[in-house]
Amino acid sequence: MTAAALYQRDDSLRALWWRLADLPDGFPIRYAPVALTGVRRLPAVSRGFRYDVAIALFTIARALSRRVRDGGCSEQIAEEEFQLLHQRTRRQYPAMEQRWAEVYRQELRSDKRDDYSNLIWQFLDGESNRLPQATAAPSRRNDGHGASNGLQADQAVYHGLAITWDPRMPREIKFAIGGREHRAVERAEAFLNQQRDYARKNGVTLNLVQSLHLFASGIRNYNLHQAELWVREELSWEPENVRGWSLLVDVLKRNHPNKAWQMAWAVADRFPFDPYVHNELAEVLKEQGRIAEAEEVYRQALDDFPGDIVACTGLADIVRFRVKRGECAPTPALDEAEHLYNEVLAQDPNDHFARDGQEKVQRMRVALSRELTDLSDASTPPTNEEASNEDQSVxxxxxxxxxxxxxxxxxxxxxxxxxxxxxxxxxxxxxxxxxxxxxxxxxxxxxxxxxxxxxxxxxxxxxxxxxxxxxxxxxxxxxxxxxxxxxxxxxxxxxxxxxxxxxxKGDSVAILAIAAQAARLKSKAQGYRLDNPAQRDEVLLPIRRLKSVHPAITPLVNLQEGLAHLAMLDGAARLNSVATAFTKLRNWIRPHEAEASVSISEAVKSQRSPVFTAQMWWSHALTKQLFEPANIDVKGQSMLMQADARNLSERLERVSPIISELELGYARHLSTPVDDLIGAAA
Incomplete structure (x- = not known):
């Protein structure tokens, strides 16, 4: 990556460097200088001050601050890394203090304060006070081919060759496409060509991606071929855009059903922390009559996303459907369906899907009590989808x-x-x-x-x-x-x-996590003791290797230390070690679980799936699967006691497979290779 940044000969990697500057999940902070070098070595439109390099520096500052908030690194480490980058960058452009002052003035506005960590903001504020007072910013109009050294040309680079289209135009074109107006597609292509040129010149693809998604959504009802072309182009610009992948699955579902189920599986693997894509996969399988597989997908989704409304409702519908077909014992199945509907209504009392399903369960119970053989007579007629599934299920x-x-x-x-x-x-x-x-x-x-x-x-x-x-x-x-x-x-x-x-082979976080799991299994099977130094070191060795990888590994290490001590024998000392490890884990989880709860609450209000980061997903899953059932409040501040450790041990006896999956899932996230994050869309 460093060699590519140093020896690039054109601007084909521009979008890559800007993505790296934002430090996507899975990229260690050591990629920050690579991103800045990549932007700095791009062919310059202006021979003067490089506003794009300055903005890349502030983009990295915000990305490092986000890592601090997410627990990916300490605030001190983030500040030290940024100070080093700041000093190197400022040295590249000496005697341009006025230009730096203009950037500081725009990037350190009071409404952007929350984007920066405290230490980074204090450092930047101090640097800003040492700069001369910025003059008023000139016009953003890009008028010039000849003023290469002037401030206007430099600002054109900073503003990304200022937008020349009407921001309302994408919506107007979408309505034209939706209304099947004459030459609407040609009008859309002409507009997209403007945005393609904009994206190629400055690497900012947001406007183009939004328009492609908007137009593909509007045209999919009558021109699936054009919709697929646009959504695939969207993914070629932004391969990690989950909205684009979901739209592609929807288009393929209508046009190429055999490809749709394959793509749905691939999307679920690409975005393991997004509950929407997992529920979408189950829906695709249901539509293809693969009811048993859809049921299992929903069950695994509920292991990973406890209490997810869509997964609960979908699973309850399938269980009720199987009862109608006589595939399972009715009483326990209907109990499970009713419990799932109640879990949804506890979160959203106005969810009409759950209320409707609950009423159908009650009618089926009445039919059972009267010993009717045809349960479907007592329930509402099956929907077209249910009838189709019944005829085609495999x-x-x-x-x-x-x-x-x-x-x-x-x-x-x-x-x-x-x-x-x-x-x-x-x-x-x-x-x-x-x-x-x-x-x-x-x-x-x-x-x-x-x-x-x-x-x-x-x-x-x-x-x-x-x-x-x-x-x-x-x-x-x-x-x-x-x-x-x-x-x-x-x-x-x-x-x-x-x-x-x-x-x-290799030394990734996921492989070390597997080694730790294997050591725990061996310890449990052979009765290793904590007071035996050789046995203790054998169990803890993979965890010690993990500790040296990166600060983001810390919560995974805490979980593994707690599980490792539980796998050994040694009375009070063992329980004290377990309590210490899980206290550290709970303290790390606390802020992320609070963010996850807010996201879930907002999703319920807007009737959509919650949006999780990897940290939020993992924290919420551990809270619901482990801590809350063990009567441990993640909001608590006190040290866990031996009684809490016993409760955790009892809970782990029941959900050990789920916790091992969560452990491995987060380890895979921490060891995501660069090629997977920046690879081209299939």
Whole structure:
């Protein structure tokens, strides 16, 4: 990355450097100087002061401040990193104090105060006071080809070649598209060409992406081909735009159903912390008649996003539907459906989907009490969707066997065969990669759930699910031998089967987390003791290696230390160590859980899915799955006691598989490779 920043010859990487300057989740702060170098080495439109470099510096300041708020690094580390970048950048442009003063004046306005951490703001405020008073900013009109050294040309760079279109135009064009007006598409393309030129020159893609999304949403009702072209272009500019991926799934669902379910799986794997895409995946599976798989997707979503309204309602609807078809014992199934509807109504008493479902459950109970054989007579007539699902539903066993041979448009086996007879590696499809990993993780987690059920209640043998998962993972390993995601999934399969772990290559956070899980299992199986130094060191060694990676690892380390001490034997000393580790974890969780609660509350009011960061997702999931059921208030300030440690131990006996999934999910987030975050859209 550093070499690319230093030796770039054109502006093709402009958008990359600006994305890096914002330090997306998963990027260590060491990428900040790389981003600044990349922006500084871009071909300059102006030969004078580089306003774009100055703004990149302030963008990094805000990104570092966000990391401080999210607990990704300490405030002192963030300030030290920024001071170093600030000094280097200021030295690049000496004797331009007036220009720096103009940037400071615009970037340190009082309405932007909350964007900066306290130490960074104090540092910038002090630097601003040492600069001369800024003069009034000149016109933002970009009039010039000849004034390359003038202030107007420099400000044109700063303002990104000021917008020349009417901001109301995208909405007007969308209405024209929605009304199927004559030549609306040509009008949209002419407008998009303006924004494409703007994006290529300054790397700011927001306006273009918004317009592409708006136009694709409007035209999907009657021109699916054009909608797909626009939404794929949107993703080519912003590959990590979850709204764009969701729209692509919706378009494919209408135009290419066989591709839609594949894309939905891939999107769920790309955005593991977004409940909307997981619920959307379940809806796609339901529409294709894959009811059992949709049910399992909802159950796994509720493990990861406890209490999610859409997942609760969707799962309750499927359970009620299965009762109507006579696929499960009615009384416990209806109890579960009613409980799920009640959980939704507890959050939103006005949710009409849950109220309607609750009424249907009551009518079905009346039908059962009268010993009616046809339960559907006592309930409302099935909707068109339910009738379609009833006619087309595919048994889980059969659908898994079919999927094994159609996970991508081009079978991986044929690619591998070609690779052996050629010097070139087979072409890799990013969607196929995410699809395989998502399906493999889904099958492995499903196998865990099935193995926990009595034999007579299992829908499919766990062994078959694990075999299907292993087949998909081996295909990934065939093309990416060192892929950490595939390695960790194979290791989880081996632990579920009580088999020896495969060789783990690399030193990513996820692989170290798997090593820690394996050490805990061995400790529990062989009765390791905390007062035995050799045994204690064997269990804690992977955790100590994690501690040295990055400050963002701290909460994961705290969780693993608590779990590791619980896996050993030694009375009071063990419980005291557990209480200490989980106290640290609870203190880290507290602010993130508060943010998650606010996001959920706002989502309920606006009737949409909540928006989570990785930290918010993990904190909320641990709170609902572990701390609250163990009667531990995450808002508390006092040190946890031995009694709290016992409660946590009892809770972990019930939800250990869920906690291990949460542990691995956050570890994968912390070890996300750069290529995955900035790769092109499939």
């Amino acid at each position: 048994p889980w066993n059969q659908s898994l066997e079919v999927d094994a041979s159609r996970t991508t448009d081009e079978p991986i086996a044929s690619q591998a065969t070609d690779a052996r007879s050629s010097s070139h590696l087979p072409r890799w499809n990013a969607t196929g990669y995410h699809l395989r990993l998502a399906r493999a993780a889904f099958m492995r987690r499903s196998a865990r759930r099935q193995a926990a059920l009595p034999t007579e209640q299992r829908n499919i043998p766990p062994e078959r699910l694990r075999a299907g998962a292993r087949k998909l993972l081996e295909e990934v390993i065939l093309l990416r031998p060192n892929d950490s995601r595939a390695q960790t999934e194979l290791a989880m399969l081996a632990m579920d089967e009580n088999a020896a772990l495969p060789e783990l």
